[in-house]
Structures are given as structure tokens and as C-alpha cells.
Amino acid sequence: MKTIIVSNRLPVKITNNNGEMEFRQSEGGLATGLGSIYRQGNNMWLGWPGIEAADEENHDEITARLEKMNLYPVFLTQEEISLYYEGFSNETLWPIFHYHPTYARYEQSYWDSYVEVNKKFKEAIFKIAEPGDTIWIHDYQLLLLPGMIRQEQPNITIGFFLHIPFPSYELFRLIPWRAEILDNMLGADLLGFHTFDDVRHFISAVSRILPVHTSANEISYNERVVVAETFPMGIDDKKFESLADSSEVLENAAALRESFGSSKMILSIDRLDYSKGILQRLQAFDILLQKNPEYIEKVFLYMIVVPSRDTVSQYKDLRDEIDKLVGNINARYRTLNWTPVNYYYRSFPVEMLSALYKMAEVCLISPMRDGMNLVSKEYVASRTNNTGVLILSEMAGAAKELIDAVIVNPNNVGEVYRAIIEALNMPLEEQQRRMQAMREVVSKFNIRHWVKIYMDRLQEVKAMQGSMQAKHVEYQTLSLIETQYSRATRRIIFLDYDGTLVGFKSNIDLAFPDEDLYNILQQLIADPANHVVIVSGRKYQTLEDWFGKMPIDMIAEHGVWQKHKDSEWIKMPGLYNQWKQDIRPILETYVDRTPGSFIEEKSYSLVWHYRKVEEGLGELRANDLMNTLRFITVDRGLQMLPGNKVIEIKNVEVNKGKVAATWLDNMNYDYVMALGDDHTDEDMFKVMPETAFTIKIGSNISAARFFLRDYKEVRRLLKSLALKRSVNV
CATH class of the missing domain: 3.30.70.1020 (Trehalose-6-phosphate phosphatase related protein; domain 2)
Structure with a gap:
């Protein structure tokens, strides 16, 4: 048994150096965290290696070299990259999931390619997957993959984690293929999200768009229970702590200090994207200098924007806007010895980033919407002397954990401006108190912890599913039920009515007992060892009309009314109906x-x-x-x-389980059986002794030990039990 990690990109960079291919493993947070999994034994990481499928002559060599690193490639064509990745993933899903619906494009060709590439990933998985393997799928590019795998391998263990926000129902429903996306996401056993808001939005979407039943964070779908849960992602905190004190980082920090003197640094690091709030951040800094000229030459903004998709119109326009705003601010406030905004449109090596984290008195992270934002955690981990101030957008997932940051609404430019002033003037003692608390959070909930709790929970979910997969009552089980029935001297049998003893009728008044049912009940109660209890949601008057003349106990309206044979109906005390x-x-x-x-x-x-x-x-x-x-x-x-x-x-006090438990308390039964068909009967199954024969009708997802397909199978079972009595007389 092995674990197969699946993501759009492999954690490797392949470069062609004078005809020689060089392979360098990525150092990103996800690659670091999952390294503990995919590098072990025969585990694998499957994804696109960043090389076009057109370079077919290199495929075998690339595959062979990657397999030595426990990596397995899925090669994509340029058209697939254009339609599946740049198209559906980043021009349909990304804007919707980040609350920019006006940027979303709903092209049928995008969707068709997205389906085909997800199928391509599925086929690649089945080349290396074996029974008993665990598959952990990552992010929005592969939303269809869990369902596609589940369709062909119903019992395989599948985890899924979404690294970006999940939008509210009102936004998600805009996607034309919303039902297909949710249906396939529910192929996973455990769906992981960064925040509780994401879980809540997801459950709201599935409960409104698909015919599913949800209870708390559990979703019942296609005879399976799927769990959606929060797992805030961490970073490799030890890596950033040790980097901060390395000789190369100290040299970089000294060079920066020499360049900028005693001016305070406000650090901003982002990828070029409209969800990052870069323009609003610049506007807040502009207001700072405009309203507080005393900060001129005392404070500067060091802004890194990592290039991303700047050939797409929205991104190109954003870059142009950033260029204009930075130029405008610098033109108005620059002095001979000082530049207010030091703007870099490129990526930096991690040693330089660490030096910037170490030097920056303030780190300003204000995305309009972000799944987690690990830059904020990297800054905190790098502050080994417990100083510095983190300004963090409430729209970033990290804000739910780093509550000692200065939290801002990124849409409120005035609030961001005031937060900058608060950060620049924060007393050292308060900086240390806040930073120390945040460092403890980042250290405890690191990337290794994230991987461990997710994988542990995935195994728990599979165990829960196994315990809820009730077995069908077939020959061997029936033999056990009948044998113990024959040996018992004091039995109690709880029977739900609708869907259990009779089939469903479109008119509820027509679902009355027929002659066959009366005969079965008569045979059961004729045995003095049997105590039969009908537990129904029906009105007590209806049950009285149907069964009042028989020596049967009855529980009506799920427990509101109770009647022991040969006695009157009794109402549960303390109930009210003014609601x-x-x-x-x-x-x-x-x-x-x-x-x-x-x-x-x-x-x-x-x-x-x-x-x-x-x-x-x-x-x-x-x-x-x-x-x-x-x-x-x-x-x-x-x-x-x-x-x-x-x-x-x-x-809320009314509960079939609570009432059924009182029947069990009164007598010492050596044979207990309970049959029911819907959600209300689960409460009854849960209070039964472990040795009881609990049987769910119509579904194998239940707290019951066994299941029958319909009321006809119930009647056959009860008839066979009634005959056992006549054999033993």
C-alpha cells in the first residue's frame, strides 16, 4: 500500500542547459511538507512536469529520471495548458473562487478541456495505483478527479485539499457546470479547506445544488458519508528560523541596511493578481505620506510583485496600474537620498526574502481574498528576536490563526493607512507580546503538523465509513439472527412503520396495514417470549385505529405519545407547541x-x-x-x-432513541432487534446494545449493523422468525 499525491504541477523544475536537462526540486511550502510522504518507500507524487507533451523524444528519459525522485509525470499539450490551465482553471474558477465574477469566462471549450485533462490524470493514476493505496489530490485544477477515480475504484481512499477559498453559494452557482463539479468533488472521502468559512460555503453549495443530506460537516451522498473539515496549512517554521541567522542572509540584511540607513521598511510581497489588493495598499501608503509629511525619508515601502500571467488582459492592466501608481508616488515624494516605493517586478531567492523578513519593521499583507497566505507566516517565523509588526487582511485564511496581527479590511483604504501608523509607532513591549504569540502558533501548527492531522483524519473517516457500511442480511447473517432468536427466552422487537412494514404511498392515508402485515404481527405476538413495539412518526390516533386492539406497545410521533399494551396513551411532559x-x-x-x-x-x-x-x-x-x-x-x-x-x-426533546431506551431499561432482554428506514431511526439504533440486531431499510449507510433493501425483505425476515417459534413449541 502506498500514498499517491496528485497536483497540477510536480515539485520539480526542469531546465534545458545546453542540451542537458537539469532537475531541481522545488522548495515551496507544499513540496516541503509533502516531502515526508512522497519520498518514503514506494510513495509517488503525480503531476505535470512543466514540459510540453510536444517534446516526445524526451518523455522516456524524463519519466525515468523523475521516477528516481518518486515523481511520476503527466504530460500536457500546449492546447491543454491553454484551455484547461490558463482557461478553465484560471479564467473561470479562479475569479469566481476569489470573488471577482466579472472577470470569469464561461467557455465550453475550456470546460471540455478541463474534463479531458482530469481524465488524463485519472488514467495516469491507474497506471501506478493498486488496491489499498491512498490518493491525496490537491487544488482547484483537479476538482473532477476524485469522482472520476471513485467511479472506477469505489473502495479506494481519496483525500482532497483546496488551497484557495471556496466561494459563497451565490457566487459558486454562477458556474454553468456547478453540479458536475460538486458531484465529482464528493468522490473524495475527506475534503480539506483552510478555514471554517470555506467549509460552510461548500456545505451550503452541495446542500442547495445537489440532492444531499448534510449533518454538521458530514455529507451523505451516493450511499457514502463524506467529511468536509478545516485544516489550516502551515509552513516549515524551522527552515525560516535557521535561515534568518545564516551567514548569507545576515550579509544580505547588512547590505540592505547600508542602502536604506535608519529608514523603517514596510515589506509587501505578492504574486501579480487582482485578488491581492496591491493597488489599495499603494493608495494607503500614498495617504500616509500625504497626511503625514514627517514620515518622508523615515519610512519606505519595499514592494515585490512576482510576475504572473501578464499576457492576460486583466493582469496586464493591473501591472500597468501598479506601474502608474508607483511612478506617481515616487514622482511626488522622492528626495535625492530617498525613494518612497522600492518596486521590484520579479522573484527573489529565498535567502534574499529571509533578509527582507529579518529587516522589515512592518510586513503589510492585505489581499482582497486569499486561501491562507503563507508569506505572513514566513515573516513571523523569521522574526527570531520577537520584534516587528504584521498587518494582515481579514480576508486571508491566516487571519483566523494570527489573531495578534493588526487585522484590517483591505477594502477600507483609510483603515489600512491607520494600521500602518499604528504599526510604525507600536511600543517594543507590545510588538514582542504580539509576535511571540504568533510565533508560537506558527511553530505549533507547522507544515508537518498539517500533513499529519490531515492524514490521520482521512484514516478516521475511512474507519467511520466502514463502521457505517451496514451488511445486507443474507444467508449467513439470517442464520445467525434466527439461531439467536430460537435460543432467546425474552425478546423485544422495535418496528418502525412507514417504509419498514409497509411501502410508501403518494397518499399517506392509503399506507394502512394490509392482511399480510396483520398476520405477521399476530404470529410474532402469539409467542409469549416476544415483546413487540411499533415506533412511528405517525399520529397516535392513527396507530390506535390500526393496532389498538392488538397486545402491542406503541410509540407515536417519534416519542411524544407512548402506550403499553392494555393501558392508555401517555404524553411526554414538558412539551410546547406555540412555535x-x-x-x-x-x-x-x-x-x-x-x-x-x-x-x-x-x-x-x-x-x-x-x-x-x-x-x-x-x-x-x-x-x-x-x-x-x-x-x-x-x-x-x-x-x-x-x-x-x-x-x-x-x-428537540422528542427522540425515538430516548424513548426506546426507557423500554430497554425496564426489562432484562436476551434478544433485541430494531428495524427502521430513515434518519429518525438512527437515534434508535444508537441506543441499542452492541449485541442487538439493528437493521436499516433501504440504505447501507447507517449506525445499524445490517440492512435490508425494502419492506418486502422485512416481512420475509419477520415471517421466518415467527415460524421459528412454531418449530420450537
Whole structure:
């Protein structure tokens, strides 16, 4: 068994030096963190090596040399790079995910290429993947890959991590292929994001766009449970700590100090992108010099912008705007010995960056939207003397962790300007207090910690999925159930009604018991060792009409009403139903909008039924209704339960599991069985003893130990058990 890491690019740079290919491993944060995985044993990292597929004569040599580094290439053509990477990835997904929808282009050719390249990655994976392997996929270029792999290998372990923000539902829904993207993302077992906001946006999108059931951060889809969770990415803190005190960095820092004298440095490092807030940062610095001329020759902005896609119109325009604004500021404020903005449009080696981190009194990081932003963490890790001030945008994922930074809204240029003044004048003691706290966070939650907690959680999710994959009751299981039934002297059998004992009818009043069901129940209760309990969401009056003359215990409305055989109905104390006047009007609006849906009112609950609604429309409206009610119900102490073609709102105290547990407390049973078909029955399964035969109807994702496909299989099982009694008499 091995782990295969998959990303758009391999962590390697291949250069052609006079006909000789040179291979140099990348030193980026992700490459460093995942090095502990892909360099071990027969683990692999799969991705595009940066060489066009046209250079076919070099493919075999490149592949052979990469495999020695535990790397495996996926070669892309120039057209694929243009349409899949520069097109769909960076002109459709990137602007939407970074909240710039006006820049997004929805070209069918982009999407078609994106699908084909994701398929190409899938085929490459299957050349090296084996049963039992773990596949960890990274970032927005490969959103379709988890689902494509899952389709061909249903049991393989798949992790996915998104390194950019996930947008709110209102933005994500703009993408024409939104459902296909989400459907394939849910092929993963564990979906990782940088912040809780990203997780929340993702769950909101899947619950509104796809017919899925979500509970907290768990998503039930295609008979699987998928988990979406927050894993803030860290850096190699030790690397930046040791770099800061290396001889080369100290020499660079001394040279910088000699160039700039006693002036205070405000450091800004970004890739050229409209999501980075570079123009707003320059505007704030302009205001600083304009309103506070005493800072002239005392402070300077050292701004590095790393080139990126400047042939694309938006990026070219942005670069031109930056050039104009920098030129304008320098033209107005420059003196003979001082330049206010030292602007560099190029990348720097890490030793120079470390020297800049070491020297800068202030680091200004103010993106309009960013997944994490590791520059802020690199600055903090490099400040080994615990001085310096970090100004950080609240829109960067890092702001959720580095709470001792000066946090700003990058859209508020005045606020950024005031933050610069605060940073320049911050007392040394406060600088040290803030920086020390941030350094502890960066050290504890480093890149190694990020990799470990993600991989540990992935294994936990697979174990949870395994425990929830209930087994179908086939010959061997049936034999076990029957054998223990025959040996037992005191049995209790909990039976849900709708979907368990009878099939679903479009009209709920037509789902009454038939002669066959009455015969089965009569045979079961004829055995004095059996104690039969019907546990239903139905009204107690309905259950009384149907089963009141039989010596059967009944639990109605999920536990609101209870009746032991030969006694009267008893209501659970302490319930109230005044909340109905607030909830019912909301349900009525959904009835008006959804032909075929209707409301059922019970003593202490309201139920919205959509069993008569057109397929697809009902699920869509149900998801919308649950999102509408989610916060209203929590505020009123209510519980919202999605069932089979129903959504029920009831008091939070009402729970099938709690009531069923009271039946178990009263007697010492040596055989316990519980059967149910929907979400409400999960509470009942969870309170049953480990030895109980818990059986979910219609799904194998359950806390139950076993499952049956439909009510017909339930009846066959109950008939076979009833016959066992007659054999033993």
C-alpha cells in the first residue's frame, strides 16, 4: 500500500542547459511538507512536469529520471495548458473562487478541456495505483478527479485539499457546470479547506445544488458519508528560523541596511493578481505620506510583485496600474537620498526574502481574498528576536490563526493607512507580546503538523465509513439472527412503520396495514417470549385505529405519545407547541411553490411532505427549506429531521432513541432487534446494545449493523422468525 499525491504541477523544475536537462526540486511550502510522504518507500507524487507533451523524444528519459525522485509525470499539450490551465482553471474558477465574477469566462471549450485533462490524470493514476493505496489530490485544477477515480475504484481512499477559498453559494452557482463539479468533488472521502468559512460555503453549495443530506460537516451522498473539515496549512517554521541567522542572509540584511540607513521598511510581497489588493495598499501608503509629511525619508515601502500571467488582459492592466501608481508616488515624494516605493517586478531567492523578513519593521499583507497566505507566516517565523509588526487582511485564511496581527479590511483604504501608523509607532513591549504569540502558533501548527492531522483524519473517516457500511442480511447473517432468536427466552422487537412494514404511498392515508402485515404481527405476538413495539412518526390516533386492539406497545410521533399494551396513551411532559405559529407560514410558502407537497400537523410537530412532488424538484425544495429553517429552529429549541420524502420539525426533546431506551431499561432482554428506514431511526439504533440486531431499510449507510433493501425483505425476515417459534413449541 502506498500514498499517491496528485497536483497540477510536480515539485520539480526542469531546465534545458545546453542540451542537458537539469532537475531541481522545488522548495515551496507544499513540496516541503509533502516531502515526508512522497519520498518514503514506494510513495509517488503525480503531476505535470512543466514540459510540453510536444517534446516526445524526451518523455522516456524524463519519466525515468523523475521516477528516481518518486515523481511520476503527466504530460500536457500546449492546447491543454491553454484551455484547461490558463482557461478553465484560471479564467473561470479562479475569479469566481476569489470573488471577482466579472472577470470569469464561461467557455465550453475550456470546460471540455478541463474534463479531458482530469481524465488524463485519472488514467495516469491507474497506471501506478493498486488496491489499498491512498490518493491525496490537491487544488482547484483537479476538482473532477476524485469522482472520476471513485467511479472506477469505489473502495479506494481519496483525500482532497483546496488551497484557495471556496466561494459563497451565490457566487459558486454562477458556474454553468456547478453540479458536475460538486458531484465529482464528493468522490473524495475527506475534503480539506483552510478555514471554517470555506467549509460552510461548500456545505451550503452541495446542500442547495445537489440532492444531499448534510449533518454538521458530514455529507451523505451516493450511499457514502463524506467529511468536509478545516485544516489550516502551515509552513516549515524551522527552515525560516535557521535561515534568518545564516551567514548569507545576515550579509544580505547588512547590505540592505547600508542602502536604506535608519529608514523603517514596510515589506509587501505578492504574486501579480487582482485578488491581492496591491493597488489599495499603494493608495494607503500614498495617504500616509500625504497626511503625514514627517514620515518622508523615515519610512519606505519595499514592494515585490512576482510576475504572473501578464499576457492576460486583466493582469496586464493591473501591472500597468501598479506601474502608474508607483511612478506617481515616487514622482511626488522622492528626495535625492530617498525613494518612497522600492518596486521590484520579479522573484527573489529565498535567502534574499529571509533578509527582507529579518529587516522589515512592518510586513503589510492585505489581499482582497486569499486561501491562507503563507508569506505572513514566513515573516513571523523569521522574526527570531520577537520584534516587528504584521498587518494582515481579514480576508486571508491566516487571519483566523494570527489573531495578534493588526487585522484590517483591505477594502477600507483609510483603515489600512491607520494600521500602518499604528504599526510604525507600536511600543517594543507590545510588538514582542504580539509576535511571540504568533510565533508560537506558527511553530505549533507547522507544515508537518498539517500533513499529519490531515492524514490521520482521512484514516478516521475511512474507519467511520466502514463502521457505517451496514451488511445486507443474507444467508449467513439470517442464520445467525434466527439461531439467536430460537435460543432467546425474552425478546423485544422495535418496528418502525412507514417504509419498514409497509411501502410508501403518494397518499399517506392509503399506507394502512394490509392482511399480510396483520398476520405477521399476530404470529410474532402469539409467542409469549416476544415483546413487540411499533415506533412511528405517525399520529397516535392513527396507530390506535390500526393496532389498538392488538397486545402491542406503541410509540407515536417519534416519542411524544407512548402506550403499553392494555393501558392508555401517555404524553411526554414538558412539551410546547406555540412555535407552530412561526414555522407553519414558512412551510405554507413552500407548499404554494411546490405542487404536490402538503403539511401534516401532529400534536408537537409539523411535517412537510413531498412524496407527491416531481422527482428532483422535491429534493431541491427540501434542501432550500432546510437552509431556510436551519437557524430559526435552533433559536427556538427545535429539531429538523429530514426523512424519506419528508421534513419534520419537532421539539428537540422528542427522540425515538430516548424513548426506546426507557423500554430497554425496564426489562432484562436476551434478544433485541430494531428495524427502521430513515434518519429518525438512527437515534434508535444508537441506543441499542452492541449485541442487538439493528437493521436499516433501504440504505447501507447507517449506525445499524445490517440492512435490508425494502419492506418486502422485512416481512420475509419477520415471517421466518415467527415460524421459528412454531418449530420450537
